[in-house]
Amino acid sequence: MNFLQVNDLCKIYGAGENRVAALDHVSLTIEKGEFVSIIGSSGSGKSTLLHALAGVDRPTSGQVLLDGQDVYAQNPEQLAIFRRRQVGLIYQFHNLIPTLDVVENITLPVLLDHRRVNRQRLEELLDLLGLAERRTHLPNQLSGGQQQRVAIGRALMNAPAVMLADEPTGALDSRNGQEIIRLLKQSHEKYRQTLIIVTHDESIALQADRIITIADGKIARDVRRAARV
Ligand code: ADP
Numbered sequence: 001m002n003f004l005q006v007n008d009l010c011k012i013y014g015a016g017e018n019r020v021a022a023l024d025h026v027s028l029t030i031e032k033g034e035f036v037s038i039i040g041s042s043g044s045g046k047s048t049l050l051h052a053l054a055g056v057d058r059p060t061s062g063q064v065l066l067d068g069q070d071v072y073a074q075n076p077e078q079l080a081i082f083r084r085r086q087v088g089l090i091y092q093f094h095n096l097i098p099t100l101d102v103v104e105n106i107t108l109p110v111l112l113d114h115r116r117v118n119r120q121r122l123e124e125l126l127d128l129l130g131l132a133e134r135r136t137h138l139p140n141q142l143s144g145g146q147q148q149r150v151a152i153g154r155a156l157m158n159a160p161a162v163m164l165a166d167e168p169t170g171a172l173d174s175r176n177g178q179e180i181i182r183l184l185k186q187s188h189e190k191y192r193q194t195l196i197i198v199t200h201d202e203s204i205a206l207q208a209d210r211i212i213t214i215a216d217g218k219i220a221r222d223v224r225r226a227a228r229v
Pocket residue numbers: 013014020021022040041042043044045046047048049
């Protein structure tokens with residue numbers, strides 16, 4: 001079974017003269033554990049697609065199925081739980097809570113879910129992200145790269161099946177950007193997560209198993225790299 005399946009997805013904004021088809025009959029399937037990059041010019045519909053996959057932006061029509069589950073057929077409460085447990089969403093601007101320290105920011109989704117923090121996973125993530133020495137620091141006591149690592153930790157804390165990143169390196173210099181991509185790949189390999197990254201950076205896109213190009217709300221190209229040996 002396909003892990004992530006998108007059937008004839010449309011997202012229409014506005015009406016009349018202002019009507020924009022941000023997604024125009026998009027269908028695609030993604031396997032479990034795949035690393036996919038989504039590229040395309042600004043305004044082509046990349047973020048809209050990512051948010052539709054993440055369960056945060058209801059499409060006008062069409063379906064998103066994750067592991068056989070029809071994401072938007074769920075009631076609002078089920079959808080909120082789905083978002084907290086199944087997907088890890090990472091943005092360019094990390095949306096950390098300024099008054100919470102590193103550990104509190106990372107464990108926030110677990111606490112919101114009324115679940116106990118898996119201490120072993122927390123320690124593993126702090127090590128993986130190089131934040132073990134920074135656990136009690138507030139976001140404004142961290143560099144941009146470190147803040148982005150906290151955002152990744154937060155997205156990973158619930159061990160989501162899918163990691164979705166929207167221009168995760170856009171606000172970083174190239175060295176920190178590469179470091180973030182290395183961490184995302186490491187986590188994707190270690191936890192066998194599906195990783196989907198929207199990027200305009202070709203050097204990042206080329207590291208994926210598959211590159212999907214979006215143009216005018218449609219899939220213009222979908223290219224898999226030859227299997228690596
Ligand atoms: P990308 O991520 O590729 O830059 P987006 O998915 O953000 O593109 O946007 C796709 C199209 O949908 C653009 O034409 C954009 O202007 C339009 N759009 C996105 N969000 C909204 C919105 N909330 N209201 C109206 N139009 C929107």
